[in-house]
Amino acid sequence: MKYYLKEKFLKDSGARNAGNKARNDVEEIVKQEGFSPLLLTVEDWYKMSTIKAQQHKAKALSQAFSRLKSGDQLLIQFPMLHHSFFTTRLVRKIQRSGVKVYFIIHDLEALRYANLDTVPLKHKIRVHLQESSLLKIADGVIAHNPIMKSVLVKKGIAEDRVISLGIFDYLIPNFQEKTTQTKDQPIIVAGNLAQEKAGYLYALPETPIYNLYGVGFDESRALENEAYFGSFLPDELPAALEGGFGLVWDGDSAETCSGVFGDYLRYNNSHKASLYLASGFPLVVWKQSALSHFVLEKNCGIAVESLHDLKNTIENLSDADYQELVANAKRIGKKIRDGFYLTSALKQLTK
Secondary structure, eight states: OEEEEEEEESSOOSTTTTTOHHHHHHHHHHHHTTOEEEEEEEOOGGGSOHHHHHHHHHHHHHHHHTTOOTTOEEEEEESOTTOOTTHHHHHHHHHHTTOEEEEEESOOGGGTGGGOTTSOHHHHHHHHHIIIIIGGGOSEEEESSHHHHHHHHHTTOOGGGEEEOOSOOOOOTTOOOOOOOOTTSOEEEEEEOOHHHHGGGGSOOSOSOEEEEEEOOOGGGOOTTEEEOOOOOTTTHHHHOOSSEEEEOOSSOSSSOOHHHHHHTTTOOOHHHHHHHHTTOOEEEETTSTHHHHHHHHTOEEEESOGGGHHHHHHTSOHHHHHHHHHHHHHHHHHHHTTHHHHHHHHHHOO
C-alpha cells in the first residue's frame, strides 16, 4: 500500500494550518496517484510544556506508524507540522520492518528560518537536528531543483536518493485562461507583502507599474506606481490576477534580493512562481535565484539582477518575443495545473 502522512490537530480551529495551498495540492495529487491518507492526529501541543509536547507527538506518530506493514510506502511532507525529537527513531523502526519512507521538501528551514535573529536557539537546534538526521535516513527525497539537491548531497544524503521536482504544481479549480496579455501591463506581485519579506515594495523605481495581491501590505506607504487589490483565497486568486508578468522577488531592496528571505531564493522554488505560471503569466525572477535556471531553460520568463533593470529589459522585448514567453508559460502552466511535476517525481522516486 502507498500512504501519505496526513497531519492534523484534533482541536483544529483552522488558524494554524488552513489555506496551506502547497501541502493541500500535494495531498490531492498523491491521492490521484493511489496514495491513501495515514492520519496523524494530535492535541493542540502548542499549549503543552516542551517535554509533554514532544512525548505527545511521538506517541501519536507511533500510533499512526503502527498501521503500516512490510512493503508499504509512506510519503511525508517536510518539514513535518508535528515533528518531535523522536521522529527519526520512529522512522528507522518502520524502515526496519520493511516500510519505505520518502519525503517531499517544501522548505529547508536551516537555510531560511534558522537564520533569523528572532528565532530562539532551541528552535534552531531542532531545525538542524531534523534536517540532518531525518532526511539522511530517507529512502528517497524530492527536492525543489538541482541546486537544492546539491545542498542535500553536501549534508550527506546519497545523490541517487534525491530527485529534483523542477517546479511545484498548483491546482486551480474552474481555471479560466487569460487572453489579453501584453508586455506593457503591470507587474504582478502576489503573496506575503509584509515589510520583513517584501520590503522592496516600498523602494521600487518609478516604472514599471505594479499590481499587488496579498496580506501585510502597508497601504499608507504605497508608491504612486502601485495598486493594491487586497487578499484572496488561493483557489480564487488566479482569476483575480491582472498583468503582464508575475514577479518572484524577496527582501528589502529593489537592487537585489537581500536578507534571509532574499538569499533563500538561491536555493528554493518559490510557490508563487507556480501560481503565476499556472495562471498563464510569464515570470520575472532574480538572475541569481535557483528558479532562473528553470525560467531561462523553458523560456517562460525573464531574469534580472535588479528591478531597476526591469523597465529596459521589458522594453527590449519585441511583442513576438513576449507572446512566445506567454505561450511557453501557458504550456508549462497546464502541466502545473495537472500535477505533472510531482507525478513525474513520484514515479522516479518509487520505481
